[in-house]
Amino acid sequence: MARTLMLFLFGTLRYQPLLDLVAGEGLEQVPASLQGWRVSGVEGHGFPVMVQDAASVVHGVVISPSAAALDRLVHYEDAFGYVLTDVTVTTGGAELAAKVFVPPEMRWTPSGIWSLEDWAAREGARALFFAEEIMGYHGRFSGAALQFRRQQAEGRAQARVQAASMAAPVVGWDCPAERVEVTGRTADHAGYFVTETVNLRHPRFGGGMSEEITREVFVAADAAIVLPYDPVRDRILLVEQFRMGPWRRGAAYPFMLEPVAGRIDPGETAEDCARREAVEEAGLDLRELILIGAGYPTPGYSSEYFHVFAGICDLPDGIEGTHGQEDEDEDIRTHVLSWTQAEDLLSRGEADNMPLVLALVWLSRERSGLRGSG
Missing domain, CATH: 3.90.79.10 (Nucleoside Triphosphate Pyrophosphohydrolase)
Incomplete structure (x- = not known):
């Protein structure tokens, strides 16, 4: 599989489950650093940005994605309006030409110190649900059309995290969602809201599974x-x-x-x-x-x-x-x-x-x- 370039990661994509989901392949993360920048949190958001600071160093990683994986990574970052730019990083004691995703202009407000570990514990599950939806739009939406859908996709992801954490019922059937067998799913409409057609089988009260049924569902944030x-x-x-x-x-x-x-x-x-x-x-x-x-x-x-x-x-x-x-x-x-x-x-x-x-x-x-x- 052809490898195209070295990509420097400093933020949420260093979270391996997220990187695997977005890239569509397993990628080794090699420690690397970038001089003259620092990582900062973003006011009102969970993701970080890099801010120029001559006295600072960003400690991140480099990856070598295939052309297909790079295309998927570009799509994911496009949801945030990020683009690739050239940088020179240091890895293994040697300087290396690489690229990094940054906003074309600083439209975020940097705020505080950002930690991958803290972010993953707090928002990792939501990020995976969000990425699942965004990657479903690969080849379907890009640019402003994709960015328009980002906030509600984040809201729907947050709702999924909340729903999964609810307590088991006392009177109702404590049948877990994992027992529902999904055989097909399409997002027929994806705008501010999403409408899906789902084919599935679910457990029956009398035992066994239902026949395959088709249902349409309207999906929204809480x-x-x-x-x-x-x-x-x-x-x-x-x-x-x-x-x-x-x-x-x-x-x-x-x-x-x-x-x-x-x-x-x-x-x-x-x-x-x-x-x-x-x-x-x-x-x-x-x-x-x-x-x-x-x-x-x-x-x-x-x-x-x-x-x-x-x-x-x-x-x-x-x-x-x-x-x-x-x-x-x-x-x-x-x-x-x-x-x-x-x-x-x-x-x-x-x-x-x-x-x-x-x-x-x-x-x-x-x-x-x-x-x-x-």
């Missing part, structure tokens, strides 16, 4: 949902915006009242996301988050998983307004409702967003206790 509540004034806040689901169903009025909600970004907790979205969608600083529940809203066809909270906050007069992230084309109007008005939403069926229904029913049970402590 979401955090929060109903802001002011226990002193006995008020809730709702957001209103145009929603594709009601519109596509044929709803006569496709603008929906709902709690604050958003996708959990890579590296965020559900609580982090709930607080961030409260600021972005409603300009609110939540004092306290109370978990109402977490689960799958539509498990028959979707991987979506919702973390639903009540957010204790102040909702004074005059707080209503318009909000939203311009770069996400959000146009959001907020409404502050008394508890009587909120109950009316339920009774007349205007509360037709199920996380809102869940949150209002929960609040009807817990409201007196919250008011006593608010």
Whole structure:
């Protein structure tokens, strides 16, 4: 197999399971160093960057990939917008011409010291799930189209890690996912969301395996949902915006009242996301988050998983307004409702967003206790 060049690795690809998955072949890592640079973490991300520093040395490795492996490595780094550049490294006491992946311009903010060992323990599993999806796009997407899909792919990978760590059921069947036999899988659509067609067999309650079945599944990152509540004034806040689901169903009025909600970004907790979205969608600083529940809203066809909270906050007069992230084309109007008005939403069926229904029913049970402590 022809070898094309020496490639210097300083970051996450030094994690051997990730390198094997991305390259598609086993590659030996040979210790090497690069003078005049240092490795730094990136603010808001798990991966590192190299920063020029005349007094520093980057201790990494060199690999010698085949042409096919190099093509796969280039595809993976393309998801981050990284490109190859020439460097001279030292290995075995000799200088060697090599290439390294770097961003064409520094658009990240360097932050702190980065450690491969710490990263692998914290994010290694997520990185493997992410790479599995990204490498599935090899030959299908590149450049801006691939980079557009990166964040949601990271979110889906994070959701897989969270799902795999859930406790075994007490009442339900503790049949592990490993017993499901997948015989085929295709990503029919891969954009902000992914839709897959999967052929599989699963264990049956009476013993044995099912016949091969074909199912379509909608794959998305987890979401955090929060109903802001002011226990002193006995008020809730709702957001209103145009929603594709009601519109596509044929709803006569496709603008929906709902709690604050958003996708959990890579590296965020559900609580982090709930607080961030409260600021972005409603300009609110939540004092306290109370978990109402977490689960799958539509498990028959979707991987979506919702973390639903009540957010204790102040909702004074005059707080209503318009909000939203311009770069996400959000146009959001907020409404502050008394508890009587909120109950009316339920009774007349205007509360037709199920996380809102869940949150209002929960609040009807817990409201007196919250008011006593608010």
